[in-house]
Amino acid sequence: MSANNEVLLQVKDLEMHFPIYRGVFQRKVGAVRAVDGVTFDVRRGETLGLVGESGCGKSTTGRTILQLYKPTNGGVSFEGNDLLKLKGEEMRLMRRKMQMIFQDPYASLNPRMTVGQLVGEPLMVHNVATGAEINERVAHLLKVVNLNPAFSTRYPHEFSGGQRQRIGVARALALQPSFIICDEPISALDVSIQAQVVNLLEELQEQFNLTYLFIAHDLSMVKHISDRVAVMYLGVFVEVAERDELYAKPLHPYTQALLSAVPIPDPVADAKRARTILKGDVPSPANPPSGCRFRTRCPIAEARCADSRPEFREVSPGHFVACHLVN
């Protein structure tokens, strides 16, 4: 899992605002700022973990990168290609190299198609294989994700959640992409199955030299799989750092609060440590607080936090944080 320094994906000031229409004439009265200016790189071969509460824009970030939503603003560059400039057919061909594993293994597989059709379809539409070759490739892919190749004539509803998610993984692998966005691939699975899928993802990464953007809200799982971790709050990144650095020395008060909520498997130590319990709810992304997004729930907020938005700056090599109070 050693990451080299080649930047595979570069996201710059990405914004995804969903308009809100109201009234008789359906005028635009505002926007849900799901993603409100995020900038980060993903290096080839690494796993970047992306964590945050539900509704903070993690999934939207992933989908916007893949151009499944049309971004409001900003830039996404993949292997040096500006994805926003690609026209329909060019973008369609680019999808060979970037795939997605979806959160809900029940909703993300077309119930009318057999496993063979589901996994084989990308090969067909991209003319990678034809005829009997497709079946061979499908059988091979199913073997790669530890499924019986004979399952290819069955329908998704005949499988368990974990098996379905592995079908989703096989589908994402079919085109031999270099980059896969895993959008909470284990959140919908039983705990007993989660490890199985995560281990599979790790093995595949090694085998095919994959790069992952791993979206999750389970901090311990992200710690396990990631090389670097990004923390998101209400549409913006608040902290990015190497995994060990982030978990050992979290700088942003939100990251600290998140980490203090992770239980330690030692009851004595767990009882002794200081907990930061956040008060209140996440503000509405349609009407975010001025200045720092987190100030309404921040235990150390000051007056200046309401005035200006903190810059997302590098405080030590590779460690970025967006907080006025961090030196």
Add this chain to the structure above:
Amino acid sequence: MMTYIIRRLMLVPFLLFGVSILIFGMLQFLDPIERASLYIRGDFKSEGQIQAAVKKYCLDCPIYEQYTNWLIGTIDSVSGEREGGILFGNFGWSKTTSQPVADLISHRFPNTLDLTIWAVGPIILIGIWLGVQSAVHHNGIFDQAARIFSIVGTSFPTFVFGLLVLMIFYANLQWFPPGRLSDTYSQVVRSESFHHYTTLLTFDALLNGRIDVFLDALRHMFLPILTLSYLSWATFLRVTRGSMLETLRQEYVTTARAKGLSERDVINKHARPNAMLPVVTLAGFTVVGLMGGVIITETVFDYPGIGAAAAQASAQLDVITVLGFAMFNGFILIVANLIVDILYGVVDPRVRLS
């Protein structure tokens, strides 16, 4: 799939039994003298003849005996012929048209079926197309225009829209006349050399190689088809559009896009087939409705189908004929529902396997 079909088939006798009980129950509202016309052919001759029929066919016997007689009929002791018995196609005597009800049905039903066959395509295919396009261009100009166009259609009473198109296309333009065939072609059809292979006029015309007869028949069916279509499109549009919008929000549609499918493939191969389930139900009901005879449409356009015949019979209180139609309709309904259920299995693999 086979067990699914067999299980559905096994239900059919029970359903038919239910329908027969209902119809038979309604017959009990008639007094025995009226029920005698189930058996007596021709107009009533004398009081004595009726009394004889009541006695002979046991029309004042206990209900269960009457039911079996009605269902399977009785064997005449003298001639050895079966008399009555709807299981054997004896629906009784239609006094208003002076022929057995079964004959009336067999004359009229092919016309209705012919109309159904030619109307189903425009109604369903264009209706679905409108719905899919509306969903794809959700809240766009096409969507708004199609919804207004179709809602106007549904808001028309059949007889108003029917009269309107008759005035335009028949009275003014003389393009599409009402009725079944022009006089010249009626004679062709009645002539010895015209073979009735299927009893469906348009198909017989083609099989006889008479394109002119075929086109004339279509010309007469055009206005009923137009009326039926325009009045049904809104329903198809709404059901398809709603189901399609729901399907387009599904995650597997996003998956299909992420796979790199073109938008056309996403809609035609992933979204639309999954959106068809409620549409299949609606299409089933529509076809059943058409086959049962569309009373107002057939009456307005003077089309000799089963609906117009039923309307005439009920206007003249010809209860036996009306109940005969009802029994026939029940049969069609059951068969059509069976076909719809089997189509469900084709459309949705989950139905097939559970």
